Amino acid sequence: MKPVKVGILGLGTVGGGTVNVLKRNAQEISRRTGREIIITRASARDLTRKRICDTQGITLSTDSNEVINDPEIEIILELIGGTGLAKELVLKAIANGKHIVTANKALIALHGNEIFSAAKKANVMVCYEAAVAGGIPIIKAIREGLSGNQINWLAGIINGTGNFILTEMRDKGRDFDDVLAEAQALGYAEADPTFDVEGIDAGHKLMILASIAFGIPLQFENVFTEGITKITREDVEYAGELGYRIKHLGIARKTAKGIELRVHPTLIPERRLIANVDGVMNAILVQADAVGPTLYYGAGAGAEATASAVVADVVDVVRALSLNSESRVPALGFQESEIIDSTILTHEDIETAYYLRLTVEDKPGALADITNILAKQNISIEAIIQKKPLHGETNLPVIMLTQRTIEKEMNTAISAIEQLSSVTGQVTRIRLETLG
Amino acid sequence: MKPVKVGILGLGTVGGGTVNVLKRNAQEISRRTGREIIITRASARDLTRKRICDTQGITLSTDSNEVINDPEIEIILELIGGTGLAKELVLKAIANGKHIVTANKALIALHGNEIFSAAKKANVMVCYEAAVAGGIPIIKAIREGLSGNQINWLAGIINGTGNFILTEMRDKGRDFDDVLAEAQALGYAEADPTFDVEGIDAGHKLMILASIAFGIPLQFENVFTEGITKITREDVEYAGELGYRIKHLGIARKTAKGIELRVHPTLIPERRLIANVDGVMNAILVQADAVGPTLYYGAGAGAEATASAVVADVVDVVRALSLNSESRVPALGFQESEIIDSTILTHEDIETAYYLRLTVEDKPGALADITNILAKQNISIEAIIQKKPLHGETNLPVIMLTQRTIEKEMNTAISAIEQLSSVTGQVTRIRLETLG
Numbered sequence: 001m002k003p004v005k006v007g008i009l010g011l012g013t014v015g016g017g018t019v020n021v022l023k024r025n026a027q028e029i030s031r032r033t034g035r036e037i038i039i040t041r042a043s044a045r046d047l048t049r050k051r052i053c054d055t056q057g058i059t060l061s062t063d064s065n066e067v068i069n070d071p072e073i074e075i076i077l078e079l080i081g082g083t084g085l086a087k088e089l090v091l092k093a094i095a096n097g098k099h100i101v102t103a104n105k106a107l108i109a110l111h112g113n114e115i116f117s118a119a120k121k122a123n124v125m126v127c128y129e130a131a132v133a134g135g136i137p138i139i140k141a142i143r144e145g146l147s148g149n150q151i152n153w154l155a156g157i158i159n160g161t162g163n164f165i166l167t168e169m170r171d172k173g174r175d176f177d178d179v180l181a182e183a184q185a186l187g188y189a190e191a192d193p194t195f196d197v198e199g200i201d202a203g204h205k206l207m208i209l210a211s212i213a214f215g216i217p218l219q220f221e222n223v224f225t226e227g228i229t230k231i232t233r234e235d236v237e238y239a240g241e242l243g244y245r246i247k248h249l250g251i252a253r254k255t256a257k258g259i260e261l262r263v264h265p266t267l268i269p270e271r272r273l274i275a276n277v278d279g280v281m282n283a284i285l286v287q288a289d290a291v292g293p294t295l296y297y298g299a300g301a302g303a304e305a306t307a308s309a310v311v312a313d314v315v316d317v318v319r320a321l322s323l324n325s326e327s328r329v330p331a332l333g334f335q336e337s338e339i340i341d342s343t344i345l346t347h348e349d350i351e352t353a354y355y356l357r358l359t360v361e362d363k364p365g366a367l368a369d370i371t372n373i374l375a376k377q378n379i380s381i382e383a384i385i386q387k388k389p390l391h392g393e394t395n396l397p398v399i400m401l402t403q404r405t406i407e408k409e410m411n412t413a414i415s416a417i418e419q420l421s422s423v424t425g426q427v428t429r430i431r432l433e434t435l436g
Numbered sequence: 437m438k439p440v441k442v443g444i445l446g447l448g449t450v451g452g453g454t455v456n457v458l459k460r461n462a463q464e465i466s467r468r469t470g471r472e473i474i475i476t477r478a479s480a481r482d483l484t485r486k487r488i489c490d491t492q493g494i495t496l497s498t499d500s501n502e503v504i505n506d507p508e509i510e511i512i513l514e515l516i517g518g519t520g521l522a523k524e525l526v527l528k529a530i531a532n533g534k535h536i537v538t539a540n541k542a543l544i545a546l547h548g549n550e551i552f553s554a555a556k557k558a559n560v561m562v563c564y565e566a567a568v569a570g571g572i573p574i575i576k577a578i579r580e581g582l583s584g585n586q587i588n589w590l591a592g593i594i595n596g597t598g599n600f601i602l603t604e605m606r607d608k609g610r611d612f613d614d615v616l617a618e619a620q621a622l623g624y625a626e627a628d629p630t631f632d633v634e635g636i637d638a639g640h641k642l643m644i645l646a647s648i649a650f651g652i653p654l655q656f657e658n659v660f661t662e663g664i665t666k667i668t669r670e671d672v673e674y675a676g677e678l679g680y681r682i683k684h685l686g687i688a689r690k691t692a693k694g695i696e697l698r699v700h701p702t703l704i705p706e707r708r709l710i711a712n713v714d715g716v717m718n719a720i721l722v723q724a725d726a727v728g729p730t731l732y733y734g735a736g737a738g739a740e741a742t743a744s745a746v747v748a749d750v751v752d753v754v755r756a757l758s759l760n761s762e763s764r765v766p767a768l769g770f771q772e773s774e775i776i777d778s779t780i781l782t783h784e785d786i787e788t789a790y791y792l793r794l795t796v797e798d799k800p801g802a803l804a805d806i807t808n809i810l811a812k813q814n815i816s817i818e819a820i821i822q823k824k825p826l827h828g829e830t831n832l833p834v835i836m837l838t839q840r841t842i843e844k845e846m847n848t849a850i851s852a853i854e855q856l857s858s859v860t861g862q863v864t865r866i867r868l869e870t871l872g
Contacts, residue, residue, distance in 0.1 A: 025586055129581075135727030144752065147747070216778050261780055264867050265867070267867070296733075308584050332552065345695065350696050399674045401703075
């Protein structure tokens with residue numbers, strides 16, 4: 001099949017990230033879609049600006065109309081942001097019969113009803129996975145993955161800046177203003193932080209999540225928002241003493257009287273998984289009647305994390321564009337001809353770190369014998385705990401953590417250790433992964 | 437459009453749960469799909485057995501062929517389990533041109549290549565979201581949500597029984613055999629627990645995840661599995677002392693030399709979110725090149741949690757069955773005509789619990805004045821912390837947690853409290869949600 005041509009409006013952080021991901025992963029993406037996706041045109045306000053992406057092969061223009069009027073282009077990626085020009089261009093592109101992929105939460109929260117209705121008339125798709133929680137596929141999870149459920153409520157950490165500030169206040173006992181200044185210096189917070197710290201950005205995202213959870217029209221004006229600016233270091237501490245964490249949550253809840261839509265600082269029991277989502281990370285907890293609670297966690301912002309969602313939407317559109325069976329999601333996610341039989345390592349070739357537990361005679365040199373054996377197999381020791389002898393014990397447990405090594409080497413070392421006269425019984429080994 | 441007719445093979449836990457969810461949520465589901473979904477036939481081994489579902493309106497039979505040969509039925513739900521009869525019936529149903537939805541991990545892991553190839557020839561879909569991690573939409577997240585990424589590795593707690601056992605061992609310092617016996621009594625573990633505790637069940641699921649992550653053929657014979665039967669209470673304790681938790685992980689990792697496919701007990705740093713996934717819950721952590729780490733958490737088993745995934749697959753098939761634009765995922769997840777404008781509560785009507793912080797004069801009766809005001813608004817107090825006076829302070833912070841109340845009541849109470857002569861300054865209030 002012939003390639004699908006894509007045009008991009010806006011080459012800033014998200015636009016640049018999207019160009020990079022589409023180019024770097026072009027092969028993997030067409031293994032999944034069965035069609036090549038190429039960016040033929042892009043617009044940007046200032047063509048002389050330094051970019052994070054390579055724009056080779058893309059016709060650039062300062063006039064977005066050149067992108068949306070190109071008859072060859074089937075999909076427009078709106079990555080400008082804001083609700084003025086972006087809205088105008090999206091509506092024009094829809095009128096031109098283009099499918100839209102956008103990362104613009106304000107645009108969808110404030111003008112989504114109008115845009116979706118125009119898209120329905122023009123028989124085109126408008127996709128906005130990137131508008132909520134960056135790279136986490138939460139729109140897909142709710143609209144498709146939980147489609148058999150009635151959603152009772154959802155609660156999300158959906159603003160990374162706010163979560164970074166609250167995490168720093170707790171971890172380091174710092175004040176709000178102090179951390180905000182640092183977040184601004186690091187680029188996590190805007191010079192005018194109102195959108196983030198007053199909950200407006202989170203409110204936009206919450207409105208979108210509530211609409212798809214409950215099937216209600218978008219209505220940002222009915223979202224209650226309270227910011228985190230009045231939270232003190234002391235509140236964070238007292239909450240901790242009581243077993244809670246303070247998070248800036250967006251909550252949407254169906255009640256017998258109506259639907260609650262609210263963004264505010266919230267105490268959550270510290271044992272909840274979502275209470276442990278720290279720094280700039282996002283997470284959404286969804287309570288639904290059949291599946292119960294599910295949680296979705298990941299990066300809520302950043303060039304490539306957001307691009308991940310933009311590209312997933314492009315792939316969805318491409319799969320839907322062609323109406324034959326090939327265009328459906330293939331059974332294993334990749335096209336049948338693209339399922340490649342790679343080398344699978346045997347467990348002897350697998351690399352991990354190890355926890356070792358063994359029983360050693362309490363005499364000089366016993367530990368040295370063991371560490372020498374490990375050194376011979378090039379296995380580095382990360383930590384050793386030797387339990388103190390109690391009431392005259394002579395055989396003591398020794399626990400070691402090693403650095404990563406090939407299982408073969410570890411097998412050789414363990415055999416040798418088990419033959420030492422100072423070691424009793426077998427060595428217990430459990431693999432260790434930092435998952436970092 | 438006319439209703440879609442569905443036939444079910446197997447009316448046990450998952451089959452019964454699926455009937456219940458499809459019936460209970462019929463209205464919500466057709467708001468999402470635009471078509472009614474009805475179960476017309478089902479088969480079960482023993483028709484006299486007591487069931488968890490109401491089978492009214494469903495033609496029952498002990499002969500599954502009556503279901504798969506019904507020309508009216510478009511989608512077959514294979515919820516028998518096992519790889520003998522299930523495989524035979526699925527292949528026959530495919531040959532009959534039926535779309536398949538299955539929850540059968542062993543069937544897909546062991547015979548998926550053959551089944552997908554038959555389905556492709558017959559131009560039907562085979563969906564298996566319920567085969568991995570129950571109700572968590574992880575197949576959809578990887579195949580569609582992360583389709584722009586190269587997946588580097590994934591690690592999952594994908595067997596609830598094993599995770600329940602390890603959690604109990606840690607929380608209560610119990611031995612493996614002891615907890616296993618309890619898990620069997622509770623129905624979390626089978627009479628023959630080999631599949632769960634030796635990692636075979638997790639191995640099936642890992643194989644499926646690895647195939648869709650990397651685009652490799654299913655090949656369960658190359659998965660390395662090690663069980664949790666040799667983990668001792670002491671290992672769990674020592675790991676804790678070192679800052680780790682032991683989890684039974686399935687890991688699939690792309691390396692320069694080949695792909696690792698392994699299930700084994702694994703130490704993970706306790707600060708990782710996945711290390712805090714306890715009890716029978718499942719979670720999968722996916723590391724991908726653009727989005728970075730994302731995590732998906734939820735119930736990995738249970739009648740309705742698994743049914744949630746089965747029904748989501750049915751909805752996907754129904755949406756794909758009709759080729760017009762209506763069949764696509766609608767913009768807000770519900771059909772445009774089904775977007776219903778519900779009552780949105782104002783924040784004064786929202787119900788939450790509260791954290792209150794106020795400064796109170798250290799004199800008799802000061803606290804009683806406050807608690808009387810709260811009682812008058814029917815606000816119950818859950819906990820009070822009164823800080824001890826240091827070096828002659830007379831004004832002391834008091835922190836209170838209240839039970840859930842309407843915001844209006846709290847506003848009235850706070851106004852009254854702020855007028856007390858023994859209270860200095862304003863009352864700080866932060867909402868509290870247990871999210872349980």
